[in-house]
Amino acid sequence: MKPKVLLTNDDGVTSAGLWAAYDALTSIADVTVVAPSTQQSAVGRSISIFEPIRATKIRINGVEAYSVGGKPTDSVIIGIYALGIKPDLVVSGINIGENLSFESIMTSGTVGAALEAANHGFPAVAFSLQVEDQADKFDDPFYFDSSFDESKEMVRNICGNVFEGGFPENMDLINVNIPKKVTAGIEITRLAEKLFETGVEKRLDPRGKPYYWINGPLYDEAEDGTDVNAVANGRVSVTPITLDSTAFKGMESLKKLLRT
Template sequence: MKPKILLTNDDGVTSEGIWAAYDALSTFADVTVVAPSTQQSAVGRSISIFEPIRAGKVYINDTEAYSVGGKPTDSVIIGLYALKLKPDLVVSGINIGENLSFESIMTSGTIGAALEAANHGIPSVALSLQVEDQGEKFDDPGYSKLDFGDAKIATADICKKLLLNGFPEKTDVVNVNFPKRYTGKYEITNLAEKLFETGVEKRLDPRGRPYFWINGPLLEDAPKGTDVHAISKGNISITPITLDSTAYSGLDGIKSVLEL
């Protein structure tokens, strides 16, 4: 029997990225798409607990999918507990835009969906494709200019191997980032500290009242061995991530500070 995959994302059910992933994964697996109805980037692992969630069938590219009026995490929960899917793997992506460093994985809806699946005991993979122009993240994801060709090949390769060989120990999410210009090499990486140089731009509205845009340029590189460095070389970055955020190396230090 074919393995079963629940496929979700944070760019929305109409995104070209999720359907590129579907094309790659459906060659060897039974894939069910359960994804947000609208763009939900940068919502992290937030969950809709103060309002009802609507979910219904839609047909995209002649394929049945489920459109969820909520967050990426909601989509995973609806897939597992309302639709009662029993996937062997949850895949989130392919996201339009890279998800690299401590900074991004804490805010990314793509990673948030994968972490939610892992929290319910399902091995999960997050997939993201670097963009040439950061403005592309804000365009309609259903009409992307990105070339998903190499990412589709690597998606199938990586997910096949994870299903065949089993998920790595002490890993909850495998975070995969595809570079915009691909060398053909995989690199196992750790998270860089930052991806952006954070800034704030102040503007005035027509009435002279201030408002603000959070912005800042991308960092061009990071130390060797990090995901940011791998992508800068054109390599596919593969980073194992864990749900456990405990700072084990800090346990003795906090005992000392609190005199315990």
Template sequence: MKRRILLTNDDGITSAGLWAAYNALAPFADVTVVAPATQQSAVGRSISIFEPIRANRVTINGVTAYSVGGKPTDAVIIGLFALRLNPDLVVSGINIGENLSFESIMTSGTVGAALEASNQGVPGIAFSLQVEDQGDKFDEPSGITRRFSGAKQVVREVCGRVLETGFPGSAHVINVNIPAEVRGGYEVTRLAAKLFQTGVEERFDPRGRPYYWIDGPLYEDAEEGTDVHAVQRGNVSITPITLDCTAFDAVGDLQSIFGEMISGEREMSLP
């Protein structure tokens, strides 16, 4: 019996990257697509709690799928609890644009969907494809589709191996980033600190009022062993991620700072 995979993304249900992942997985798994109806990049793990969510059954490329009027996290929750798909694995991607570093995984809807899956007890893997032009994230020109053949092979190999051998016990999500041109092999990495040199561009509307675009170029490289460095070298980066954001190394410092309050030796004055 084929293993069951729930496939989602944050680029929207018509994204070429989503269907490239479907084509990679369908030969060896029972794949159900449940994805946002529209582009939802950079929404992280945000969730729709103040409005209803609609999930419409649609046919795309001859395949029955579910178009969700919400965010990637919503799509995962609908797939798990409304459609009751009971998958063995949730796959998110292939995202058009890399998701590298602390910075990106905190805002990425692609990684957010995988984190939500793991939070609900289903292992999640996120796949992202590096783009040479950041505009490709939004325009999705036909030129990027030629790079999906290599990306599909990565999806097949990674998911096939995980389904065969099991998910790593100490990780909640596997974050996979595929270089625009794979020149090496696989590399197990840690997260770099930054991906973008954040900036703000001020512009003015026809009435002279300012408005702003958040922008900034990518860092060209990072230290060895990081996901950014691996992708810049042409390697496929595989990074284990945990849901537990506790900074265990800081526990001792906090105990020193708040020791008296923690021990109860002095009462804490309240406003």
């Protein structure tokens, strides 16, 4: 029997990236799509606890899928606990836009879904594709027309290796970022500190009242060995991630501070 995959994302169930991942996996796995009904980028690991969640069975490209009226994490929880899917692997993506650095993975709905899966004991891989124009992240992901050929090959390759060799030890999920053009293979990386130089743009509405856009350019440089550096130089970044955020190196200094 083929391994079972729960496939989700944060761009929404109609996203071209999600269905590229489906195409990549369907020959090697039994894939069930459970994804948000609408765009849910940058919601991180938030969960809908104050409103009901609907999961509607739909058909896209002739394939049965579940459209979830909630967050990426909701989709994972609904898939596992309401629909009874017990996946061998949870795959999140292919996200339209990179998810690199401490900064980005803390807010990413793509990585958030993978973290949620790992939290419930299911191995997970998140896939993201670098975009040439950051504005592409804000267009309808159904109409994203860049090629997914290299991304699909990477999804099939990495997931195939997991199915064959088992999920690696000492990590809870794998975060994969694919350059818009792969020129230098795969690099195992660590997270960079930041992806964006955060800024705020102030504007005035027609009544003269101020409002704000959070914005900022991408970082031009990052240290060797980081995910940001790898993707900037045409390499596929593969980063092991753990759920445990404990700062073990800080324990002694904290003990001294609190005199314990």
